[in-house]
Amino acid sequence: MTVRRTLRRLRRYVQGGLGMAIGMLAYPIAWFGWFRPRDKLAAAVGDLLLVGFYGASSASPSARLLARQARRGQVGAVFFVDQNIGTAEEIAGLLRLFRSGASQPLLAIDHEGGIVQRLTAAHGFTPLPAARDIAATMSPAEARSLYAQAGRELAALGFHINLGPVLDVDEPTNPAIGVFGRAYSTDPEHIAAYAQAFIEGFASAGILCAAKHFPGHGRAVSDSHDGAADISATWTEAELDPFARVLASNHAPPMVMTGHLRLDPVAPDGRPATVSAPIVTGLLRERLRYQGVVVTDDLDMGAVSHIMGREDAIVQAIAAGSDLLMVKNLFGYDPLMPQRAVSWVRTAIARGVLSEEQVMAAAERVRAIRRQALASSRSE
Structure with a gap:
C-alpha cells in the first residue's frame, strides 16, 4: 500500500468519525421514520439508492438504521467498503442484519482481486490475483473457473452484486488503476475476454456484476477519489471497444458502472461521466445500445462532492440516465438522506429537471435485477 493511499485512508476514517458524530443529531427522527413519504414515487426513489454505512459490526x-430503512423500502441496496470489513463473524452478523426483513436490500461489494478484494483468505475466501496477473498467468477458461469459485463464496455469505470487472485499458502509471494492476491488458480483445470470464464465472453462482469504469479510466493521470479525472487529452475511441464487445456478447453484464471521468470532447460542460447525459445517455445507452442498469461510482467522492452537493449529484445522475445511485453517506453522515432524496427528486420534477416517467423507468430497471438477484439467492 502506498503512503498516499495510507494517508488517504486515515483521513477518511477521521472524516467518517466526525461525520457520524454530527449526523447522530438527526438519528432519532430517521429511526422512528417521522416525515417519511410512502407513495409510489418515494418507493421508486428508494429503489435507486445504493447506500453505504459506518462501522464493521451489526452493533x-x-x-x-440502514437495515431498518431497507426494511421500510427507503433504500434498495447496500454496499460494503473496506471500512465495513471486520472479522468473519462480524461480516456474517452484518449480512444477517441486512437480510433479516421481508424486504431485503441488494448487497454489493468490490471483489475484483488483488488490492481490491475486501474478503480475503483471513475470512476464508480464495485469494484472487489482480487482473493484470490473471491475464498473464491464466487462460480465460481458467480465470472463469477461479471467478466461479469466488462467486460461490460470495453467494454463500449472502452477497448479490460484485462491483467489477474493470474494463479499462492497462496503463501502468495510472494512479487508481494501473499502479495496482487492476486492468487486464492494453488489447481490447483480451480485456473483453477476461472480463467476460469474470462476468460469466460470478454469474454461474448467481452474482451480478457491474462492468467499470465507463467510458474508460485507464489512461487517466489522476485519481477520481480526489477530483474528477480528466481524460479529455488521453482518451480515445479505442477505450470504448472493450465495453462494446462485452455489452454485445451473449452474457452482457446486468450493470455498467460509470466513473468520475471528465471527457470534454463528448461532454463540453465538463461534468464527470456519472452526472453527464452526453456520456451516459449518448455514449452508453444510445451508441452502445445498453439497456441494463447504470450504476454510478460513489457520488460522495471528491470528484463530485467538490463541485456539487448531494442534492445536485443525485438529481443530475438520474437526469443523465443513471439508475442505481451510490452514496457512501459516511464523511457527511446524514441519517435522513433517503428521505431527503425523495424531496430532492420531487422538487426536480416540479421544476422540469426530471420527469416522473424517467424516475419510474430507472426504478423498473433496478427492480428487474433485484428480482433476478433475490431469486438466485433463494435457490442457493
Whole structure:
C-alpha cells in the first residue's frame, strides 16, 4: 500500500468519525421514520439508492438504521467498503442484519482481486490475483473457473452484486488503476475476454456484476477519489471497444458502472461521466445500445462532492440516465438522506429537471435485477 493511499485512508476514517458524530443529531427522527413519504414515487426513489454505512459490526448504529430503512423500502441496496470489513463473524452478523426483513436490500461489494478484494483468505475466501496477473498467468477458461469459485463464496455469505470487472485499458502509471494492476491488458480483445470470464464465472453462482469504469479510466493521470479525472487529452475511441464487445456478447453484464471521468470532447460542460447525459445517455445507452442498469461510482467522492452537493449529484445522475445511485453517506453522515432524496427528486420534477416517467423507468430497471438477484439467492 502506498503512503498516499495510507494517508488517504486515515483521513477518511477521521472524516467518517466526525461525520457520524454530527449526523447522530438527526438519528432519532430517521429511526422512528417521522416525515417519511410512502407513495409510489418515494418507493421508486428508494429503489435507486445504493447506500453505504459506518462501522464493521451489526452493533453499528449506522448499519442498524440502514437495515431498518431497507426494511421500510427507503433504500434498495447496500454496499460494503473496506471500512465495513471486520472479522468473519462480524461480516456474517452484518449480512444477517441486512437480510433479516421481508424486504431485503441488494448487497454489493468490490471483489475484483488483488488490492481490491475486501474478503480475503483471513475470512476464508480464495485469494484472487489482480487482473493484470490473471491475464498473464491464466487462460480465460481458467480465470472463469477461479471467478466461479469466488462467486460461490460470495453467494454463500449472502452477497448479490460484485462491483467489477474493470474494463479499462492497462496503463501502468495510472494512479487508481494501473499502479495496482487492476486492468487486464492494453488489447481490447483480451480485456473483453477476461472480463467476460469474470462476468460469466460470478454469474454461474448467481452474482451480478457491474462492468467499470465507463467510458474508460485507464489512461487517466489522476485519481477520481480526489477530483474528477480528466481524460479529455488521453482518451480515445479505442477505450470504448472493450465495453462494446462485452455489452454485445451473449452474457452482457446486468450493470455498467460509470466513473468520475471528465471527457470534454463528448461532454463540453465538463461534468464527470456519472452526472453527464452526453456520456451516459449518448455514449452508453444510445451508441452502445445498453439497456441494463447504470450504476454510478460513489457520488460522495471528491470528484463530485467538490463541485456539487448531494442534492445536485443525485438529481443530475438520474437526469443523465443513471439508475442505481451510490452514496457512501459516511464523511457527511446524514441519517435522513433517503428521505431527503425523495424531496430532492420531487422538487426536480416540479421544476422540469426530471420527469416522473424517467424516475419510474430507472426504478423498473433496478427492480428487474433485484428480482433476478433475490431469486438466485433463494435457490442457493
